[in-house]
Amino acid sequence: MPSPGWIPAVLASCLVAVVVCYPLTTDSNCTCYQTNETASQFLTHHKFFDFRSLPQYVNVPKAIDDPALSAGADVTSSYFSTADWQSWWQIQSWNNSDTLQRGNQTNATISDATVFMVNSPSNIYFERNTDARPASQTYLTMRTARHTTFQSAAEFESVALDYRYLSVRMKARTKGPPGAITAMFTYRAAQDMNKVQEADLEVRTADPRSSIQYTNQPSWNDNGDVPGSTQNISDPRHVDWGSWQVHRMDWTPKASNWFVNGKLLSTISFQVPRDGSQVIFNSWSNGGTWSGNMSLFTEAYLQVQWIDIVYNNTIKASPGQPLPGWPFPGQPSTSCKNVCSIDETSVIGTPVLITTPGK
Incomplete structure (x- = not known):
């Protein structure tokens, strides 16, 4: 034997x-994927992005101290020009000038930003993992930096606008001083900010490392806070956003559910997103009440080893054929x-x- x-x-x-x-x-x-835990559902597609072993793309540029040059910067490596990346993600370069103007007029409750913020492709890059006992060779970094006259930030959004229910996970950590936000969320835009559909996970670096904010937006409007829309979960037994942890969000028809390392921490069934949405990751600050104001010349980071996602797209089926999704929770369609x-x-x-x- x-x-x-x-x-x-x-x-x-x-x-x-x-x-x-x-x-x-x-x-x-695989013709479908079943998630575990209390929000078990069936989804139709899977995609994995692995940033753990990409030494050929390592490049850590200095933050660009000019808003126009920052927004117009090139991507930091050829990885972001690959078909695999570009077919899925778009690196952003928008700024918050419109929000700053409106915040000073009629929509102060929507945004009280005090700092001009610019998203920059130069703030998304790969670096080597120099931990004492590294769990990966490399990881993806999303940086936000406080400059003399503005804040540079980092964001990438899904090319697809029509995810409708999904389970998305990332192995990540947040580093940096108070005043920054790092986030993973779904988003459906609307002209009226009170009609935006969004389910998000936000780390506020001003909060204790055991606290994470989970929200089905909007959480506040012209009338004040929206009750039942958000939860700040503080759990020192399971949460340490400064260390490598697996953060997971399950968006289902009945609730948004959030996990850390497989532990269910938050379920919000109020104003769950209903319609097709994007998936977005970002690292930012705008000097407002929510983010706080970073000190001059400081930086904060969202560092990500991998992103794993199972999802549906709202693709129309041929006549007489089932849609590539089915009621959740429940049994899969016969095509599964x-x-x-x-x-x-x-x-x-x-x-x-x-x-x-x-x-």
């Missing part, structure tokens, strides 16, 4: 943990033949096959 040393690592971990061990597979073998999971896997980013026809 072979010695125990021949047992593959994946199988060995299953045996030690005494848990169900599903076979690793590829996305081409091979059910996969990104939760039960032993290899992050690689799905496992959990059911096949007849089983």
Whole structure:
């Protein structure tokens, strides 16, 4: 009989943990994905972005101390020109000049920004992981920096505008002084800010490292706070946004659910987003009440090892054919033949096959 040393690592971990061990597979073998936890749902697509081993793209530029040059900067590496990135994400260069003007007039309750903020492609880059015991070789950094006359920020948005229900996760940490915000959220724009649809996770660097803000926007309007729209969760047992943790958001028809390292921390069922939305990541500050005001010449960072997402798109089906989604929660449609999971896997980013026809 072979010695125990021949047992593959994946199988060995299953045996030690005494848990169900599903076979690793590829996305081409999956017709849908089932999430675990209390918000179990079926979704149709999967995408994984892995930033852990990209030394060829490492480039840490200095923050550009000129708003026009900052907004017009080139991307920091050729990675952001690849088809895989550009087919999914758009790096932003917009500024908040319009918000500053309106904030001083009739919409002060919508924004009380006091600092001109500019998103810059130069603030999104790869760097080497210099931790004492690095869990990755590299990671993606999103920087926000306080300059003499303005704040430079970082944001990338999904090219697709029509995600309708999803589960998105990132392994990330936030670094920096008080006055910054880092975030992962869904967003559907509207001319009337009170009609924006948004479900977000925000880290405020002014808060304790055990606190995260979870919100179904809008959380405030001309009449004041919107009750039931937001929760500030402080849990020192599970939350430390300054350390590497897996942050997860499940957007379902009935609620937005947020997790840290697999622990459900927040569920908000009030004003859940209803319509197709973008997925956005950012790192910013505008000197307003919510973010605070960073000290001159300081910087804050959202650092990300990977992003993993299972999702639906609201693509119209052919006549007589089911849509590529189905009611949630509940049973999958009959077209869902091979059910996969990104939760039960032993290899992050690689799905496992959990059911096949007849089983």
